[in-house]
Amino acid sequence: MSKKIFWIIGIIAVCIIGIILLTDAGQETAVAEIDYENQPFMGDENAPVEIIEFGDYKCPHCGEFNSSVMPFIKEEFIDTGKAKLYFMNYAFIAVDSTTSALYAETVYQELGNEVFWEFHDQLFANQTTAEGQENFMDEEFLTAILSEVASKEEVEKVVQAFSENQGQESLDKDMEMANNLGVNSTPAIFIGGKKFEGTTMDDFAEKVEEAANGQ
Numbered sequence: 138m139s140k141k142i143f144w145i146i147g148i149i150a151v152c153i154i155g156i157i158l159l160t161d162a163g164q165e166t167a168v169a170e171i172d173y174e175n176q177p178f179m180g181d182e183n184a185p186v187e188i189i190e191f192g193d194y195k196c197p198h199c200g201e202f203n204s205s206v207m208p209f210i211k212e213e214f215i216d217t218g219k220a221k222l223y224f225m226n227y228a229f230i231a232v233d234s235t236t237s238a239l240y241a242e243t244v245y246q247e248l249g250n251e252v253f254w255e256f257h258d259q260l261f262a263n264q265t266t267a268e269g270q271e272n273f274m275d276e277e278f279l280t281a282i283l284s285e286v287a288s289k290e291e292v293e294k295v296v297q298a299f300s301e302n303q304g305q306e307s308l309d310k311d312m313e314m315a316n317n318l319g320v321n322s323t324p325a326i327f328i329g330g331k332k333f334e335g336t337t338m339d340d341f342a343e344k345v346e347e348a349a350n351g352q
Contacts, residue, residue: 168330169318173223175307177245177253179211180221186348188220191227191315191325194237194260194274202324203261209338220328220345224257226311227320233274235308240279240295242304242311247295248287255286 173187188210192199214220226242228234237260245253259282260274276299283292298304318327326333328341329348335341 169327169332171314171318171327171330172310176223176225177250177257178221178223179254180215181218182221184215184218184221186214186220186329186345187327188214188222188345189225189327190222191225191311191318191320191323191327193226193228193230193234193323194241194264195230195234196323197264199324200261200264203258210341213342214345219349225314226308227315227323227325228308228312229323231272233272236272236276237274237279238308238311239302239304240276240283240299242307243295243299244283244287246303246307247298248291252287252291256283259285 171187171189190199190202192202210222215222226238228238241253241257241260244256260279263282276296280292280296283295287295315325318325318332328344331344331348333341333344335344
């Protein structure tokens with residue numbers, strides 16, 4: 138138990154800066170109308186609570202969130218059927234924020250939910266592959282990452298769809314939603330339609346419980 142508590146404290150310390158950026162001091166938390174249709178999600182489709190991460194594939198806080206905090210969220214809330222988690226794009230850091238978001242949207246459309254999450258995790262895992270280089274998440278880089286989790290035929294299918302800009306409408310939907318919700322940093326978390334403004338995993342668990350109870 139003590140090791141688990143230590144681990145949780147550690148991941149909170151790593152991500153506290155990113156989570157603090159989610160808060161707008163004094164702003165009243167309200168339930169937002171969110172369109173979850175045709176969005177990649179993790180967990181049981183019938184889980185009672187929707188969690189959203191708005192992220193940018195170039196964001197180092199998002200990369201740390203994915204590697205350090207997501208395993209705990211998955212274990213405690215996703216795998217137990219308490220919640221399902223959606224990833225939506227807020228691509229704002231650089232040109233290749235948009236490129237990677239469009240590519241990921243295309244992967245989801247062409248290859249489905251399971252391959253999307255494998256690509257998503259690999260993309261964050263390789264986030265610092267060319268650290269210091271501007272706009273390194275180009276089509277060649279993204280295709281190489283996809284090749285690690287998809288067959289040659291599947292990769293060719295995605296490359297063709299990407300060349301036809303098939304992901305643009307989905308990305309536009311994410312960006313419009315993020316802007317309407319007042320998202321201005323990443324990772325930005327919403328639980329049951331409410332912006333998460335806590336700073337600890339206890340706060341997170343409390344908000345999931347409240348959402349499950351319709352509060």
